[in-house]
Amino acid sequence: MTIEIIHSRSEGTLIEGSAKGDGVYEIVRRHGFRYMPSIGQLGIRQSRDRAAKTWYINAAAAALREAGFEVNVTIDESNRRSFAEAEADRVERAEGRAERFSGYADNAANRSESAYQHGHQVADGIPMGQPILVGHHSERRARRDVERIDHAMRTSISESEKASYWSGRQRAAEGYEQFRKAPRRTLRRIERLQADLRRVQRRQREESAEGSGRDVTNQELVIRHEELTEEIAYWEAVIAEAEKNGFKVWSKADFKKGDFVRRGKTWFEVLRVNAKSVTIPHIHNGIGGGVVRASDNKLDGWTWLLTYDEVFGRRSAEEMEAALAASTTE
Template sequence: MTIEITHTRRAGTLIEGTSRGDGSAAILGLREYGRTQRQRFRWSRNLDCWYLPHSRDHATYTPSLERLAQRLRDAGFEVTLTIDNADRRSFSEAEKGREEKADSRAERFGGYADNAARNSEAAWRSSHEISERFAFGQPILIGHHSEGRARRDHERMDNAMRKSISERDRARHWADREAAAANYERFRKDPGRTLRRLDKLRADLRAVEKWQSGQSAKGFSRNPADPELEIEHQELTEEIAHWETVIKDAEARGFKIWSKSDFRRGDFVHHRGTWYEVLRVNPKSVTIPHIHNGTGRRIVRATDNRHDGWTWTVPYDDVSGRKSADEMQQQQPQAEAA
């Protein structure tokens, strides 16, 4: 059979046409030290083929796949290689797919955690039932006809308790993974994190536009005729639009986007549970007394800086509130009492 290696942004890198025992697994299991591919191929029972993890929604590094195809040919296989980096799914479609997979993982991990918890409880009960024989401190009677049984009971009791502890640890492990998967969407759509992501994406888009116009960006240049640049431009534009919608939804629910126009020197900014006096207002942040001054305190003024005048900057996406100097003066007694 012919081994078919295909790559699209929509499906990722897939390898079909292999069979068990044909020798291809030894080649596909090797690491490919290309520019982007640094993982082994894995077998998927759902896809019924080999796949390269994390290759979806990305362009492939063609020389790596060409070297892989040549290694397979050298081993006696007939190989075809097809690469289409233009075939892709929209960012919103890809993000929805990731959220659905996270939900599926959360459900699966929850099942694992429940099973492990039941196994732990059953093992504990088994150990407890055996221990009832020794509830009043009955020792093992050396030389008595009950010695063999008593030693076996002790061993069974010990094994059951060890299994109970092991299964309890497994239950905690899968419960933690369930929580992480369940929080995937909330983590991704956190407004502060989304604003930081948007800043990076916009910078990347500006770089792509410079490369398309023949300029240098990020310290190097690219061929303006490279078709990959147009695809990257489309992807970045879609992703920026998606996250801008997320921010608009957050604003509709009451989220505040802070900026330079919201602050002036002498105001107070709420940062991670503490109010700090604003020492300076910058384009993307405010300068405050060093956060070490906030240990165990609810309000930190400029005069409270006990660390040789050290300062700290708080980006606007990490601000959770603002008060004027007058408002803070009126509320300081209550805040300090709290």
């Protein structure tokens, strides 16, 4: 029997040629492989859109060969999905989860209601205030009814908790795309990705220099460079769409010393303008809202760096004075 261990970025790491009961699973599960019911194959979970985990693959292949299997290993890192395709697939799967969790929640709610009604039906057959008559021929049935009522109520509560749990999972799945594309979160993601891209570019320059002028390339660095460039462009398009819909992307150009910046419900005077943030009096000065000036800093001069993705508004010193004057006359 020939076992094929195949990795591509588009499909992840999968095993082909194995059948239930052939002993392959028992061998490879010790090396990171699991059975994935959604596709009916053995593979490494969360290996799509990632570089091959060669230490797992090589260890599994060696163990299979030792057990008498013929094993072929194929790794094709160039076969990959675009980031847009991968993200669309993630959104589609989230929608599928939301639909599935909705069904789970409905079923649990129905079981809870059914158990509740059953318990009340049993209780309705017992006269109000009727005690258990010890020694009477009705004692056994009365005790059995108490147990049935208790079991029904416990089942109803348990199923109600399950319904709440699955409803929560449903809401999370439904909000996946909105969560991913939230502008402020997306800005932070872009910054991290740009830092990753700079590190990759630095490593590529170092490898080229070590090659003494020869075209020295590392395949994984080249692919990672392409992936990061693609992903950054995707999220920048998300921000551009958000800006069309009224979202403001703040930057150094929007502020000067003495302006006021809003964080949450509090306005802070800008002490210094930096490339990626503004320096303000420490946020503990602003508990409860209002306006915090430089002179209001009561924490031994402590300051706070407020990054531009955390900014919710700006006022010049003149605009702030006018707003405060208007609020006192109202």
